Amino acid sequence: MPNPQQRPRQRPPGQQHPLRDRAFRFLFVGRALSLLGDAVIPTALGLAVIAATGSTGALALVLGCAMVPKLLLLPLGGVVGDRFDARAVALATDLVRCATQLFVGLQLLSGSPSLWGIALASALGGAAAAFAMPTVSPLITGTVAPAGLLRANALLGVVSSAVRLGGPLLAGVLVLTVGPGWAFVLDGVSFAVSAALLAAIRVRRVPVPRRSLRADLKEGWVEVRSRDWYWTSLIAHAAWNGAAAVLMTLGPAIAVTGPGGERTWVAFLQVGAVGLLAGSLLAGRARPKRPVLVANLGLATYALPLLLLAVPAPAPLTIAAYGVAQAGLGFLSPVWNTAVQSAVPEHALARVTSYDWLLSLSAMPLGYVLGPLAASAWGPGVPLVAAALLVGAACAGTAAVPGVRRFTAAPDGRADRRTDRRTGERAGAEEAAPAH
Known part of the structure; x- marks a missing residue:
């Protein structure tokens, strides 16, 4: 009782x-x-x-x-x-x-x-x-x-x-x-x-000392540059966004000329949205020990639908591959945001995030422009394969970066501060900074 x-x-x-x-x-x-x-x-x-x-x-x-x-x-x-x-x-x-x-x-x-x-x-x-x-x-x-x-x-x-x-x-x-x-x-x-x-x-909020605009911009950039796991991952994420722009410009034309016509492209997008949702749900439950590494490797799967569209492969196979790739994106977003929020000092978080968005968004117009230009010169297969190789190499290549491999997470998903290593600094140096 x-x-x-x-x-x-x-x-x-x-x-x-x-x-x-x-x-x-x-x-x-x-x-x-x-x-x-x-x-x-x-x-x-x-x-x-x-x-x-x-x-x-x-x-x-x-x-x-x-x-x-x-x-x-x-x-x-x-x-x-x-x-x-x-x-x-x-x-x-x-x-x-x-x-x-x-x-x-x-x-x-x-x-x-x-x-x-x-x-x-x-x-x-x-x-x-x-x-x-x-x-x-x-x-x-x-x-x-x-x-x-x-x-x-x-x-x-x-x-x-x-x-x-x-x-x-x-x-x-x-x-x-x-x-x-x-x-x-x-x-x-x-x-x-x-x-x-x-x-x-x-x-x-954490109060920030008033300084010049240039000094604030520089400090935010130093926070980005001093973490090899961060800036190398940003390059990979920019490559992903550029590749996504290529797919979004060339994919519809390839899909609508196939057997299923416009219905194929609608199914492609809907399965991708389902994959995105599934990846987000998984991120709330999974607790990978090396979150940045696992999330970047998941992004590398975006090479699959690009290659299958370039062939072109049967529509069901390409659609399924896109669903898997979008699941990788859905998993990355919460895991990446948590890693950044728990590793970057709060007083610089908005500036660091702005550089993240800037690099990612800047790559998309390049994909929108270069994809159709290359397709008109050599056919759609060439830019699709090139985008697949770029996104696969950039995302999977982050595994070679020491900071990406060392970045570990606690059971609750937060970054282990001891693994947020800065170039040329000891692991515990960040905790000693006055800004904290």
Whole structure:
């Protein structure tokens, strides 16, 4: 018979599920709504611009207006995210993006949208994203105990994967029933709700001394350069993004000319989204001893669908390979974010994250441009094989880097600080730094 005075065993505070914490729960809900709103935009934007202008060049202009300011301002966004309150920065950018999406939505609902108005709103939204993206990691570390970082990142990864799976379907329903304008209104409302939730929470932060912009940028770059496991992995991740851009530009043409036609490409993308979700779910349960090494080797599987498309192999085999490759991406995102958040000093986390995004996103336009150029000169097989060799060698090649092999994780997924070795420094040097 149980003792009525015996209290049930409770987990230590750091072991509690992240969603039990009000601050992270509000952050999680806000991120989920924003991701869902954003998931419907690519489909709605493409259909809306083409319907309004009949020009693919106009769509390229709008997409370029969003991408260019994002790339140019990302380093500055990292400095702002570290120097000021990440919550306040994220809240302000949510409000800006709410306004831009509502503006585009109202333009489309008016029946006479202005291309230049949409392009300007896209540029403002891209600029806001450059300041918002580096704040995600500081927001997570500021609301979650260190022991819960992997679980928190995995939860966000699952939501991101799920909305990628259901976002295009929701976009199609909105476009076909009420029109694309309402998709942008929905996205704007999601940013407004996210801002309201951020306003209701408190986020821990590490004060950063005021210095020049150049000194802040330099310090962030030093944090990147001094970790061989980090900068070599960034090269591999950039290669992955460049290869993905090649696949996304050449894959549809190869798929639609095959036996299954457009249905093959739709199945390709849907299986990839399922794989992405499966990888995110696995990341929340698996505890690899060498997380960076395992995650990078998982990314190397992206070479498989590239090679199979180049052959071309039977569609079911290529589709299955893409699902496996996307599972590797889904597994990497939470594991990588946890490794970075637990190894990089909190006072430099936004700047380090901004360099991560900058390098990764910069590789994608190269893939978009070089893939079709090479295909027009030598056929699609050549750029696909070249991309496969590049991504396979870059991702698997990180196994030769001592820091990648030495980087180990505790049972809760956090980095073992003793293995976060800097070039020319002892393993424990980072703990002795005054910034900590």
